[in-house]
Amino acid sequence: MPEAVRGAGTALLTDHYELTMLQAALRDGTAARHAVFEVFARRLPQGRRYGVTAGTGRFLDALERFRFGADELDFLTRSGVVDDATAAWLERFRFGGDVWGYAEGDCYFPGSPILRVEGTFAETVLLETLALSVFNHDCAIAAAASRMVQAAGGRPLIEMGSRRTHEGAAVAAARVAHLCGFATTSNLEAGRTYGVPTAGTAAHAFTLLHDDERAAFRSQLSASGTDTTLLVDTYDVAEAVRTAVELAGPGLGAVRIDSGDLRAVAEEARRQLDGLGARGTRVVVTGDLDEYAIAALAAAPCDAYGVGTSLVTGSGAPTASLVYKLVAREDASGDLVPVAKSSPGKSGTGGRKHAHRRFQDGVAVAELVSTDAPAPEPGTEDRPLQVPLVTAGRVVGREPLEAARERHRRALAELPPAALHLTKGDPALPTLTGQS
């Protein structure tokens, strides 16, 4: 994998206090206690009906590169973050624990334990920041992307938000958009690193570079062929469409409209293209689209949508509010005991959770999250949701992105139809909890 995205080491993508806690726990002997951490969201962003598990593949990649090398150790000791004894421990550190999680692309609901990290306290506490960074970003983008795909109703979506987010986040966002059903991305690094199909033709700058629009179109058609997409809103759309078909002929691939009242302009362009005999030429619309704007264009003659800002910013919910909580740990006598905060407002539920999705007549009806196996109920079926991702430190859960993409499609199809409504609502499934 290229260094630009994958990087050499991920160990310092970590909060200072993870190492302070490690050092104290190494000194007092609790570092070796068996510990169970879980990642979950207390709630979904306001009005969202489901969450989407995303980031699993990236987390597994990052975990394999979570190593404290000479440069990391030099920084940590020089700056006084750790002492020599802790540095020596970090130098030998390899994650040797187990990770289970919801399979990437599956849906989640409030309280769903989408990741469980188990091992010694020392090795599991260190992964908190990295795990949360990856999942909080990717799940936030995924939830928005999934709704946009629903809103588009089968029309292809192009992800083009790289310029509106951090350059590294852009690559992850392009991966997640494809996972959730976007057809292509503008981001070349996502093409190289994750195999996401890339697409792109020209910006307004290309038209402005040339002496006139005609020269720009001629150049693009000559370089890219008739099946390209010509951008027709630099000056006057009607004139541009006329020029485009005149130069390309009726076999022109597509025209792109990036401004104005997209519905009205698309309708006018469609009429004009049809009138010119270019009935197969597609109309691509871009420009400040979100899931609501896409839905509002359902009756317009648009053949594809390009989405930027609202995709990479999670369409109003730029982080998924996932937390990484210690739910069980070994006590002095070697027994695993459930633990949880009990302060007002943020209290949690202790114990290692098992998660199942309950189905009735093939439709999901509830999320069961319990420290016990679920009690069977007549007429229902329960599907276990957690799969092994890392076993004794070895990554076992890697899969092609296309597998996660297909899983997401299936997971949505299993939900009750109201889950896919764009309007604000409650989580589509109730989370039923239990405790042993």
Added chain:
Amino acid sequence: MPEAVRGAGTALLTDHYELTMLQAALRDGTAARHAVFEVFARRLPQGRRYGVTAGTGRFLDALERFRFGADELDFLTRSGVVDDATAAWLERFRFGGDVWGYAEGDCYFPGSPILRVEGTFAETVLLETLALSVFNHDCAIAAAASRMVQAAGGRPLIEMGSRRTHEGAAVAAARVAHLCGFATTSNLEAGRTYGVPTAGTAAHAFTLLHDDERAAFRSQLSASGTDTTLLVDTYDVAEAVRTAVELAGPGLGAVRIDSGDLRAVAEEARRQLDGLGARGTRVVVTGDLDEYAIAALAAAPCDAYGVGTSLVTGSGAPTASLVYKLVAREDASGDLVPVAKSSPGKSGTGGRKHAHRRFQDGVAVAELVSTDAPAPEPGTEDRPLQVPLVTAGRVVGREPLEAARERHRRALAELPPAALHLTKGDPALPTLTGQS
């Protein structure tokens, strides 16, 4: 610089269409035309009174690593993005143009040309995506960070949002927060890469790991010394504060409160600490703080604030909506001519802009953005805002992060006092435009 953040190459952090345009322009001969691109925001996020230029240092670093190596070229040709002739051009590519920009940390307003990239069309069009990714992210975080620092009124702020954003964005956010006046960050990579002071002590997991709170506090005090910060809201705050002072003595560094009604809990903790003789023990509050919540705590006995989610998500404005527009290019006869879109809604102003800030009695009164030098006005002074960053391909604008931090402090002090109001308002300076 460590690879984890700096990476090996940045050339594919680029939209597909930049290369499609390059290829067509190489074929038709316009690739060599001199071109001027400018980065600016058409408007500030709703209600914000100023923007903050941030990302300059990161952009210069990324520009130096913008190279098409064997792996990049292999991907681009294999996937059909470019042909062999374009690949050969890319292999030899080194940016040889000029970049001017607002100095990092300076404020900006609607229309301020915070970056100008000048060179051949070929070399300047390629940088669009990377420049926008860096500046759109960093300026968004900076605007939020700057307001939080104002709201805190001199009390130190700790950046702790890494877990709520993409792991690479987290490092950039920590850098920008420090630039805007945050004291420290939790992010270790920001410490290593940018020298931002890091801080952190313990999470609730550390208390839960131990058999009781007393054992956890004793361990932390033993490992980190009396001057540490003990987290007191895992169970009962009053009991935790009592235990903390009992174990540490009145010289305890600080207690941290992460939940509940922060004002009420901080007041109660302060009273209790004072009653126990721990008058010098600080009260640190964290937990879903944004600039408004910080301002609301001005009268509470808080000694420091920790900010996470709202910092890394730009406190409601996760992207700065900056655009990268071609404003002038050479024509067939070798003259540089201004260019701009003329479609409805997104029309721009052509021509290479000069920017000055106008002062009256030492207070900034207007942002002058014009293709001409500004006309002097009696009783006013104009400060030029653009500094050279890259000259003939060589980076000349690199500076220590502390210099940008100091500049931001000064830039805010020059604005009219209303600029620093937290309430929603218009941009603090009018942008006066002119054209030759």
